[in-house]
Amino acid sequence: MTHRLDVLFQPGRIGSLTVKNRLVMSSMYTAMCHPDGGVSTELVDYLVERARGEVGLILTEAAAVTDDGRPSVGALNVSDDRFVPALARLADTVKINGAAIGLQLGHCGPQKSSGILPVVAASPVPWKSLVPRELSVEEIRDIVRAFGQGARRAKLAGFDLVELHAAHGYLITSFLSPRTNRRNDGYGGTPANRLRFLIDVLCEVRREVGDGFPVTVKLSAIEYVEDGLTLEESLRIAERLEAEGADAIHVSAGSHDAWDFEVPPHYKPLAMNVPAAAAVKAAIRIPVMVVGSMGEPEVAARAVATGEVDFVVLGRALLADPYWPRKARENRPEDIRPCIRVNDGCFARGISALRPVGCSVNFAAGRESSVASEDLPRAPESKRVAVIGGGPSGLEAARVTALRGHVVTLFEREPELGGQARLASTMPFKQDLLRYVAYLTTQVQKLGVTVRHESATLAVVQALAPHVVILATGGVPYRPTIPGIQATQVVDVLAALRSEPAGRRVAVVGGGQAAVEIAAHLSERGREVTILHAGASVGDDLNPHMQAHMTRILTRVRILTGAVLHSVTDAGVTIVDQSQAHRHVDCDAVILAIRSVPLVELERPLREAGLELRKVGDCRLPRLIMDGVHEAYRTASSI
Ligand SMILES: Cc1cc2nc3c(=O)[nH]c(=O)nc-3n(C[C@H](O)[C@H](O)[C@H](O)COP(=O)(O)O)c2cc1C
Ligand code: SF4
Structure with a gap:
């Protein structure tokens, strides 16, 4: 194999574990477990499909080390020995299918999406409407022991490694982050004190699994929130973790308060965590893994080829195409179905406690037990x-x-x-x-x-x-029948995308995704944009992540809600506003993006x-x- 992607297919090491290639599947909550968090057949089939796709190492979704540390019903649970037999079946089946497998150990802390109580954290800093209860030192020690027990069970079940989930705003981050840790005991205050909980967890896990069993740590190297963790502090954390016996550092970013850094959507650049990961790599000697929009094969290969990281971790890219690694190995990147990073199927509008993870572009994702994503059965008769x-x-x-x-x-x-x-x-x-x-x-x-x-x-x-x-x-696009609608300065949104309308001032009529996106786009290109929308708010058909982002980038766009288009004139448009008054809005071009028919x-x-x-x-x-x-x-x- 001498193509540019072959660098991804050199074996790599994490502690004592040899991974057959440099590709790792990222932990992703699936809502596929039994209600108590036990491994289901569906979860096994879902992960086995990725093993068959030739990823080197699979990291499971976060497995909660205490029963109340689960973010929601149906999340994976490793808080009791009774979960070990099914976990063992999962580990065994994945390994038979060619991948190594690691169990991610976690505790969701303050970020809970369903009503499992209590909600606890380093300090009572609210997340959404939840105000967590501050953990006592005794409770902290119990949770440290629970991490150790979770690791013991993972080893017993035949997993190849454990990963400590210290990223994304969950319990461990709530201690690490200066924003959420307000304690003034030995677990808060100085950076060393904020790190104490994670180090205690690492040492307890090491004590349980012994030397030679790989333990990795996932960090949000930059939290991207005010007063949150900075890269500078994360470098010191990584150094200390190495000194305390971690076998690899897995670099992520963000938290549930900075979703678009945790699960970067399409308006974020690819490979956005590589610079931070490279900085971590320069600071330590153990391997570094990077996650976050690494799904372009060439981008992934470059990160390894340049020595910036040792392993590339793929999350949504493997939901979209479980066979990404095999196709890359066979130098067929054009056959990889790419993730479109809209976060609908897997996240915002897909997953819930009642519905397993899915994917907009891969119907089979989350349905592996009954639907093939690759070799579809042929029809009985060719038509x-x-x-x-x-x-x-x-x-x-x-x-x-x-x-x-x-x-x-x-x-x-x-x-x-x-x-x-x-x-x-x-x-x-x-x-x-x-x-x-x-x-x-x-x-x-x-x-x-x-x-x-x-x-x-x-x-x-x-x-x-x-x-x-x-x-x-x-x-x-729907075209209303109003006076002046035939004027040449009136175009629909598709025409506007084909050829940008002339003029400095643009009125976009409509308030859904199409209207909001063209408005944001033209505004970024320096136009003075006004959205005229008959409804009460714009972007209601966008998923919450995209809505939050669009709201941010629409700051330069004037938005008139309750504005019904009445007519188009030579100088602009006339609208009927909420008080039924006629108002004139000056503009050079009018873009219709009301709705699609x-x-x-x-x-x-x-x-x-x-x-x-x-x-x-x-x-x-x-x-x-x-x-x-x-x-x-x-x-x-x-x-
Ligand atoms: C549906 C979903 C569930 C996730 N659950 C977890 C999780 O359990 N543990 C974790 O560390 N990260 C979790 N993540 C974050 C991913 O592991 C990964 O860090 C993030 O999606 C960025 O990688 P990507 O761009 O390759 O998807 C989840 C992401 C998604 C989309
Ligand atoms: S649903 Fe969208 S963002 Fe999620 S994995 Fe599929 S393509 Fe990617």
Whole structure:
């Protein structure tokens, strides 16, 4: 193997453990455990799929060392010996499938998402509406012992290592961070005192597992909150951890108060923790791992090749594609399905105590026990399938249908595939979408789908004599019928993405994701932007993380809510405001981004011609990419 990614496939060492490559799966809560936190078959199948994908080391989601240290019902639990047999089955099955496995040991401390009581922390510093109770010294010692017992159980169950979860604002961070540790006993005050709890935990764990059993520590090297942990202090922490016998430091960032550093979304750069990890590496001799948007194979390879880190840790990238490592090893990066970092399926709108982790671009994620993500079963009979529309839903429908052995023709009237996702990716903070479109485009080409860049009329479709037609024509921006709407300065959001409208002052009409994003984009490009929205608040259809971010970057945008568009004039627009008064808003260009309406003009003729028709994506109902892509997978799997 002599390609540029081969550096990722050299074996690496963490203490006494040899890992077959430099790729580690990051801990991710799955909500897949039994209600008491015991390992379920679904969790085993989910992790085994990643082992088959050839990741070198799998780190489980945080396993709580005390029963009340679980963030929510269904989170992994290692607080009692009764959990050991199922943990052993997990470790054994993952190892048989080729990966090493480490158990992450944690205690959620103040950051609880469900009502398991009590909520405890270093100090009673509130998190959201929760005010934790300050732990007594006796309780601290009990929890230190619980970490030791958790490590003992992990070793007993056959895990290859344990990782201490000292990142992301949970209990250990609540001690480390000057922001949340207000104690004035031996566990607070000076940096050495704030570090004491973690060192006690490390020493107790070492005492239980003995020398030679690898113990790693995950740190948020920079907390990115006011008065939070700085890199400078984290370097000293890493040095001390090395001195006390840690075998590797795993560098992350942020906390639940700085989500977009903990689980970086698409508007954050790739590999954003590498500089901090490189600084940690320069300060210590034990291996350093880095996590946080490392999912681009070349970016991952560069971090190892330059010696900045020893291991690359992948979280969401392995949700999106469990076979990332194998495809990289085979030098097929174009076959890796990229994570689009919108955090919908895995996080904001996917996971809950009642719903396991999922992924917008990988329907199989979280369903490994019943759905294949890679080698899909072939259909009993090969059919001719016409897919109309080359956006993500149409492309996914074409990909899955072709994978199952059907003969597929895809119609797209634009010269390039990708639909509105491609257009949206012209905004710099939506670049991840372009990678996803590129992946889908490559896959349909490799699978032999015939792509015809033309309008699919009834006659054209009928000429194919398809057994099934999948309509994936998407939606179009709604255009209200008001005076002046035909004026040349009025364009819809898609046209504005194709060609930026002229003029300094821009009015964006609408308040959903499309409106907010184009407003933010144009504002960043120096335009004076006003959002005119009939509703009470903007961005309500964004997930909470994106909403928080957009609110921040919309600070330079004027937002008028309760503003109903009345007419367009030569000098701007007239709105009717909340008091029913008519107001004029000066602007040079008007962008319509009110809502999307399904584009279904072909539906009737196709149905009347007696063709079997399925609709997927926005032409059924405008929704999230996740909804369209999942619908496409389901539909294509049923043909
Ligand atoms: C659904 C979800 C659950 C997570 N649960 C954990 C966890 O249990 N322990 C942990 O250390 N990090 C957890 N994280 C953070 C990830 O391990 C990782 O640090 C973060 O997602 C950034 O890496 P990525 O960009 O590769 O996804 C979680 C992230 C996600 C998306
Ligand atoms: S749901 Fe989105 S952010 Fe989460 S893993 Fe999948 S593609 Fe990535």
